[in-house]
Amino acid sequence: MPQLICNDITLGYEGVPVTEHLSFSVDPGDYLYIMGENGSGKSTLIRTLLHLKSPMSGVIKTGDGLKPDEIGYLPQQTAVQRDFPASVQEIVLSGCLNRRGLRPFYSKQEKETAQHNMERLGIRHLAKACYRELSGGQQQRVLLARALGAAQKMLLLDEPVTGLDPKAQTEFYDLIEQLNRQDGITILMVSHDMEAAVRYASHVLHIGKTLLFFGTKEAYLQSKIGQAFTGKEDKNHGNH
Amino acid sequence: MGIIEQLTGYLSFSFVQYAWITGILIALCSSLLGVTLVLKRFSVIGDGLSHVAFGALAIAAVLHLQNNMLLVLPVTVVCAVLLLCTRQNRKIRGDAAIAMLSVSALAIGYLMQNIFSASANISGDVCSTLFGSASILTLSKMDVWVCVILSAAVILIFFFCYHQIFAITFDENFAAATGIRAGMVNMLIAVITAVIIVLAMNLVGALLTSALIVFPALSAMRLFRSFRGVICSAAVISVVCAAMGMLLSILASTPVGATIVVTDLASFLLCWIVGKLMRKA
Numbered sequence: 001m002p003q004l005i006c007n008d009i010t011l012g013y014e015g016v017p018v019t020e021h022l023s024f025s026v027d028p029g030d031y032l033y034i035m036g037e038n039g040s041g042k043s044t045l046i047r048t049l050l051h052l053k054s055p056m057s058g059v060i061k062t063g064d065g066l067k068p069d070e071i072g073y074l075p076q077q078t079a080v081q082r083d084f085p086a087s088v089q090e091i092v093l094s095g096c097l098n099r100r101g102l103r104p105f106y107s108k109q110e111k112e113t114a115q116h117n118m119e120r121l122g123i124r125h126l127a128k129a130c131y132r133e134l135s136g137g138q139q140q141r142v143l144l145a146r147a148l149g150a151a152q153k154m155l156l157l158d159e160p161v162t163g164l165d166p167k168a169q170t171e172f173y174d175l176i177e178q179l180n181r182q183d184g185i186t187i188l189m190v191s192h193d194m195e196a197a198v199r200y201a202s203h204v205l206h207i208g209k210t211l212l213f214f215g216t217k218e219a220y221l222q223s224k225i226g227q228a229f230t231g232k233e234d235k236n237h238g239n240h
Numbered sequence: 241m242g243i244i245e246q247l248t249g250y251l252s253f254s255f256v257q258y259a260w261i262t263g264i265l266i267a268l269c270s271s272l273l274g275v276t277l278v279l280k281r282f283s284v285i286g287d288g289l290s291h292v293a294f295g296a297l298a299i300a301a302v303l304h305l306q307n308n309m310l311l312v313l314p315v316t317v318v319c320a321v322l323l324l325c326t327r328q329n330r331k332i333r334g335d336a337a338i339a340m341l342s343v344s345a346l347a348i349g350y351l352m353q354n355i356f357s358a359s360a361n362i363s364g365d366v367c368s369t370l371f372g373s374a375s376i377l378t379l380s381k382m383d384v385w386v387c388v389i390l391s392a393a394v395i396l397i398f399f400f401c402y403h404q405i406f407a408i409t410f411d412e413n414f415a416a417a418t419g420i421r422a423g424m425v426n427m428l429i430a431v432i433t434a435v436i437i438v439l440a441m442n443l444v445g446a447l448l449t450s451a452l453i454v455f456p457a458l459s460a461m462r463l464f465r466s467f468r469g470v471i472c473s474a475a476v477i478s479v480v481c482a483a484m485g486m487l488l489s490i491l492a493s494t495p496v497g498a499t500i501v502v503t504d505l506a507s508f509l510l511c512w513i514v515g516k517l518m519r520k521a
Contacts, residue, residue, distance in 0.1 A: 050417035069419035075411065084279060084410055087466035094407045098419040104400045130465035150418040 002027050003066045003154060003186055004049070009058030011044040017056060018044050024205050024214040026188065028064055028153070031180050033201040033217075034190045035229075040208050042190050046073075046158055049188070066154060069098060071188075072147030074157040077139070082132060088142050089127040092118055095149025110149075117145040121175065137168030141175070148179075154186040155179070161193065173200060194230060243491065250490050258379045259496070263482050265391035266443045267500075270436050271456035271478030272398050275471050276409045276429060278457040284335060285323055286450035288342035289437045292319045294369055294446035295345030295352075302356040309386060313438050320434035325426055370447045379442065387439055394432050401428060406467055443482075444497030452478065455504035462508075462515030481507050 002025040010020045019041035026032055036042050047053045048060065051068055062068050072095075095117075096110040106114075118124040121141045126134065131142060140160055147155055157176070161169040177200055179185045191197065197204060197217070204220040206213040206229070213225050220226040250256050277283060296315040300308035323338060353366055379387075398405070407415040408425045416422040433453075440449040456478035460470045485500030492499075 047413075050413070052413060052416055069417065071417065073414050073417045075413055078411070080279060080281065081410065085461050085465050085467060085470045086406075086410060090406065090467050091410065094403065094410065094415075095418070097403055097407050097415070104402065106403070128466075133465070146414070150414075 001064045003062060003064045005059075005061045005063065006049075007059045007061070009048070009055040009060060011041050011048055012056050013044070015056075018209075019207050020210050022058070022207060022211050024211070026154075026186060026203075028186055029180070029184050031177075031187045031200060031202040032189065032205055033197040033203070034188060034205045034207070035192070035194075035197065036207040036212075042207065043158070045207065046156060046190060049156060070151045070153060072151030072155040074140070074143050074147050074155065074160050076158050076162065077143075084132060086131050087127070088118070088123060088129050088131055088134070089114065091131055091142055092127075092145045092149060095146035098150055113149055114145070117148045120148070121145050135168070136164045137172060140164065140168075140172055144175070152185070154188065156188045156190075158190050159192070160189070161191070161196075176200070198230070246491065247487070255379065256490070258381070258384045260483075260486065262379060262384055262387040262439075263443050263486050263496075263500075264479055265387060266436070266439050267452060267456075267478040267482035268475055269391050269394045269432075270440055270449075270452040271460075271474040272395070272471065273429070273432055273436055274453040274455075274457040274478075275460070275467075275474050276405055277433065277453055278461075279409050282324065282433075283450065283454050284338055285320070286433065286437060286453040288323065288338035289316055289320055289434060290441060290446045290449040291342035291349075292316055292345040293434075293438050293441050293449075295349035297369055297441070297446075298349035298352045302352045307382075309438070313435065316434040316438050317431050320430040320437075321427060324430035324433070325423070369441075370445050383442070387442070390435050390439060394435060397428065397432060401425065402471075405429065410467075444500055448497045448501050451501040451504055452482075455501075455508050456481070459504075459508045459511040462511040463518070477507055477511070478504075 004026040006022055006024050009022050010017050011022070012018045018039075022045070034042060034045065044053075048055050050071060050073055062070075092114045093106055093110065096106060096113055099110065115124065115127075118127060121144055123138060123141045123145060126138065126142075131139065134142065144155075155176075160176075161172055164172060173196055176187060176189070180187050180200075189197075189201070198221070201217045203215065204213060204217055204226070205211075206220070206225060213220055213223055215223075221230065251260070274286075277286060293312055293316045296312040297308055300311040303311070305311055319341060323341070349369075350366060404415075404420055404425045407420055408422055408429075412422050412426075415425075436453070437449050440452050444452060456474040457470070459477050460474035464470045464473050481503045482500050485503040486496060488494065488503065489496045489499040
């Protein structure tokens with residue numbers, strides 16, 4: 001049974017559609033790459049999947065025991081966060097907030113979950129460190145640990161490797177792959193990185209004014225648009 | 241010894257005790273929320289809201305209201321909610337909206353006092369509302385109770401919503417996506433901000449309230465690197481500065497508000513230097 005089903009959704013702002021007639025579904029354990037050029041509605045799609053805004057038409061359903069607010073989100077960094085005084089532990093713990101209800105303090109179990117997630121991502125030794133003084137790759141791991149506190153089944157990552165150096169990029173991709181393969185966490189990755197898509201994805205969703213492609217990676221690489229996109233990428237490389 | 245005798249003499253007056261209690265409570269409340277407002281880039285909103293409160297106060301005075309809080313508080317709360325909660329709606333940009341609102345409120349307030357006031361000393365009245373020169377020393381028992389109850393409410397709400405406030409301040413989208421009611425917490429922050437500003441106006445006057453909100457947060461951020469550390473130290477710094485400012489103003493008979501703000505400024509400079517030295521070490 002799919003974890004997430006989008007049925008003929010149209011996205012837009014203030015009555016003006018950006019992307020129309022999107023239909024796709026995500027099964028548990030999938031690794032879906034969401035691609036599209038700038039302005040194609042990727043960020044609108046993210047906001048819609050996170051229930052921060054509603055689609056203009058169409059239905060989004062979650063299934064297989066996934067609740068609507070159980071999509072762990074790794075946002076692009078905002079300017080506020082770059083000089084925010086907060087320890088790693090405080091940020092990771094804040095991911096557990098939605099389970100806490102009205103208690104003013106975190107329970108022992110929530111603290112343990114946070115510890116476990118920091119351990120898992122190799123940042124436990126940084127628990128007391130100040131977030132703004134970490135490297136880009138470490139900051140992404142902190143936000144990932146926070147997302148894992150909020151959701152255990154599905155992660156939505158918004159261009160997570162932007163601004164990371166190549167080594168940190170590779171490490172980050174490996175980490176995501178590990179979460180996907182070993183822990184069975186469904187990954188929705190919004191990215192421009194074609195190479196990584198070819199390497200890691202199980203499925204591809206390519207959006208423009210409308211749905212351009214949805215299917216397995218293998219089918220995408222065989223398709224016209226897939227070949228055009230990968231071909232275009234090659235040409236761009238050639239021009240440099 | 242002269243100074244201490246002088247101080248104990250002053251402290252035996254009930255109006256000085258009232259000033260002392262309210263001053264410290266207001267300093268505490270404003271610093272707690274100040275950290276969030278500074279981090280959310282809302283510092284200017286405090287300034288704008290205090291001007292709104294000034295305008296409302298002028299209108300209350302003209303209407304000869306028995307208790308001006310009944311008008312000032314609701315008006316300021318409504319403006320705070322409008323300013324803090326409609327930032328997504330960008331028809332008028334946030335900073336422009338604040339500038340517009342605050343100058344209009346100032347102008348209307350001054351105009352009202354000028355046209356309708358029966359007092360012989362209009363500029364003196366206006367000056368004391370703007371810079372709070374004496375109002376802290378003329379508080380009635382009722383004013384003190386209002387201040388104690390409102391401060392207690394602010395501190396309680398802050399205590400119970402501390403983690404929500406942290407989450408919303410750090411990353412509003414993430415918090416909203418994982419089921420925190422971001423809109424409600426923002427609304428709460430707006431209401432508390434308005435309450436604090438109205439209270440702070442008694443202490444330092446309308447023009448200087450944002451100093452109480454901004455300075456302790458900024459000072460604390462020079463020294464501490466965790467959110468909890470910043471909040472706690474901001475509260476301590478703010479209370480110490482307010483206490484010292486009030487003492488100094490009693491001893492040197494200077495205006496209370498301005499003295500407190502200058503003390504805050506001095507503490508900021510001190511924290512800045514200490515922070516620089518700590519980073520070097």
